[in-house]
Amino acid sequence: MIIDKVITIWLDSDAMEEINKITGIDAFSTDNWVDYSVVEGYSDLKQYVTNENLEALKNGKADYIAFRIDY
DSSP states (O other): OOOOOEEEEEEOHHHHHHHHHHHTSOTTOSEEEEOHHHHHHOGGGGGGSOHHHHHHHHTTSOSEEEEEEOO
């Protein structure tokens, strides 16, 4: 069994739409998972990620960040 370590970041609909545009997925997706390479590849994502969360991805304490829309 594989268990991923995930950091969840809850966002309003406008921020979620912007993240989806940055990463190139459907603008109306309510869920977008990224790993460290994606955050590094799309520097605009860093405005939505704390330094602590970025460090957790970088050093393997987390596998993904899940951006999710908060209704």
